[in-house]
Amino acid sequence: MVETKTLSRHHHGNLKEALVEYALDAARAGVLNDLSLRQASRDLGVSPGAAYRHFKDRNSLMRHVAQRGFDELASRFEAAIPFASQAQTSGDARDRFLSLAHAYVAFSKDNPTLWRLMFGRFGLSSSSETARPSTYEWLSKSLVELAVFDVIRPPDGAAQFFAWSAIHGLSDLSSSPAVSFVDDKTVIEAHCEFILAALS
Amino acid sequence: MVETKTLSRHHHGNLKEALVEYALDAARAGVLNDLSLRQASRDLGVSPGAAYRHFKDRNSLMRHVAQRGFDELASRFEAAIPFASQAQTSGDARDRFLSLAHAYVAFSKDNPTLWRLMFGRFGLSSSSETARPSTYEWLSKSLVELAVFDVIRPPDGAAQFFAWSAIHGLSDLSSSPAVSFVDDKTVIEAHCEFILAALS
DNA sequence: GATCAAAGTAAACAGTGATTACAAAGCGCG
DNA sequence: CGCGCTTTGTAATCACTGTTTACTTTGATC
Numbered sequence: 001m002v003e004t005k006t007l008s009r010h011h012h013g014n015l016k017e018a019l020v021e022y023a024l025d026a027a028r029a030g031v032l033n034d035l036s037l038r039q040a041s042r043d044l045g046v047s048p049g050a051a052y053r054h055f056k057d058r059n060s061l062m063r064h065v066a067q068r069g070f071d072e073l074a075s076r077f078e079a080a081i082p083f084a085s086q087a088q089t090s091g092d093a094r095d096r097f098l099s100l101a102h103a104y105v106a107f108s109k110d111n112p113t114l115w116r117l118m119f120g121r122f123g124l125s126s127s128s129e130t131a132r133p134s135t136y137e138w139l140s141k142s143l144v145e146l147a148v149f150d151v152i153r154p155p156d157g158a159a160q161f162f163a164w165s166a167i168h169g170l171s172d173l174s175s176s177p178a179v180s181f182v183d184d185k186t187v188i189e190a191h192c193e194f195i196l197a198a199l200s
Numbered sequence: 201m202v203e204t205k206t207l208s209r210h211h212h213g214n215l216k217e218a219l220v221e222y223a224l225d226a227a228r229a230g231v232l233n234d235l236s237l238r239q240a241s242r243d244l245g246v247s248p249g250a251a252y253r254h255f256k257d258r259n260s261l262m263r264h265v266a267q268r269g270f271d272e273l274a275s276r277f278e279a280a281i282p283f284a285s286q287a288q289t290s291g292d293a294r295d296r297f298l299s300l301a302h303a304y305v306a307f308s309k310d311n312p313t314l315w316r317l318m319f320g321r322f323g324l325s326s327s328s329e330t331a332r333p334s335t336y337e338w339l340s341k342s343l344v345e346l347a348v349f350d351v352i353r354p355p356d357g358a359a360q361f362f363a364w365s366a367i368h369g370l371s372d373l374s375s376s377p378a379v380s381f382v383d384d385k386t387v388i389e390a391h392c393e394f395i396l397a398a399l400s
Numbered sequence: 401g402a403t404c405a406a407a408g409t410a411a412a413c414a415g416t417g418a419t420t421a422c423a424a425a426g427c428g429c430g
Numbered sequence: 431c432g433c434g435c436t437t438t439g440t441a442a443t444c445a446c447t448g449t450t451t452a453c454t455t456t457g458a459t460c
Binding site for chain 2: 406407408409410411
């Protein structure tokens with residue numbers, strides 16, 4: 001006897017979260033840009049003005065969605081390289097670096113629309129992320145590991161920034177429907193080899 | 201006795217171009233996203249429907265604007281390294297490569313909104329640009345020059361793509377208001393050194 | 401000068417973001 | 431319980447948008 005929750009309730013229950021999920025679905029479908037608060041409200045069975053109890057305006061919702069993107073990206077990084085874990089060998093350190101690159105690129109390819117939101121109009125500066133997304137920490141850690149096993153020189157700030165922007169560039173281009181590779185894996189690995197060579 | 205052209209003429213003269221310029225101004229002002237065809241038409245002294253004689257819809261205008269961005273970028277590349285010219289020494293080849301990188305980054309910083317349009321929703325795939333923008337030719341040429349003077353190994357496709365994406369990544373991050381450097385020149389030069397080291 | 405395509409107008413339609421005054425739930429507390 | 435207060439939703443409304451339609455003006459061409 002599960003109580004049906006959808007019958008004529010004044011309170012939606014969790015409209016804020018529902019709106020964010022709705023927008024994330026739109027992003028997955030590639031139609032985030034023409035998402036309308038009214039249509040969303042209609043689909044969620046709520047009146048047009050209701051959304052404004054949770055978001056100041058449409059852009060505010062977008063910012064929240066962008067933040068979700070950064071959260072998801074961080075979670076993929078954590079899955080690829082649990083932050084508390086450590087490399088045991090130089091081969092291990094290389095693998096971990098590669099895993100990060102794969103995670104970065106895979107995310108941008110899996111979520112091109114969300115990606116553009118994150119690093120576009122509502123990215124970095126306007127979301128709660130500071131100048132560098134929190135994922136920067138994983139990358140940084142990975143580079144330090146590589147240095148420990150003498151795969152590269154100890155990375156200074158410039159080296160870390162270089163590695164970030166190089167991987168970011170690959171991801172950004174990969175998220176474009178116009179740029180596609182026969183074999184992602186090969187391209188990413190070659191890219192990483194170049195980066196490591198630059199830092200050696 | 202110059203005839204005043206603005207008095208009650210039925211034909212605007214060159215509305216299509218005027219609309220593109222208007223949008224480019226909006227981009228420079230950072231308000232491209234909320235550009236409205238109606239407001240633009242009003243400001244250009246023309247009725248709301250007039251724009252539709254020249255553009256199928258709003259997105260069509262955006263695509264044209266994005267194309268203008270690629271044109272402008274190409275023109276900056278040409279200014280930095282006239283395509284017909286050639287490097288004479290290895291130092292020359294390095295300088296030319298650096299000039300390209302500077303041009304790329306300067307463009308993205310000067311036109312962040314246009315940049316996002318070009319590489320975002322209306323970029324690459326949807327504009328008339330093919331998978332790789334025409335500027336790819338300059339970069340490619342520059343790398344070949346560097347190889348001629350033994351600064352790097354002869355670049356294959358992977359190497360060229362690496363260089364592009366590395367510079368693209370730097371430009372993309374640079375165009376974000378959240379990422380700024382004390383000294384652009386130093387950062388760009390360091391970045392280029394890393395790239396050249398990777399290709400050596 | 402008549403003809404005809406190109407380029408503008410005017411009016412309308414559906415849909416949007418946002419604000420307002422009001423109503424209903426949920427809650428804490430005596 | 432029942433009283434109040436805050437949160438959350440509603441209904442109505444405003445100004446505005448993209449886009450289409452039927453109609454008019456214009457400029458060029460034979």
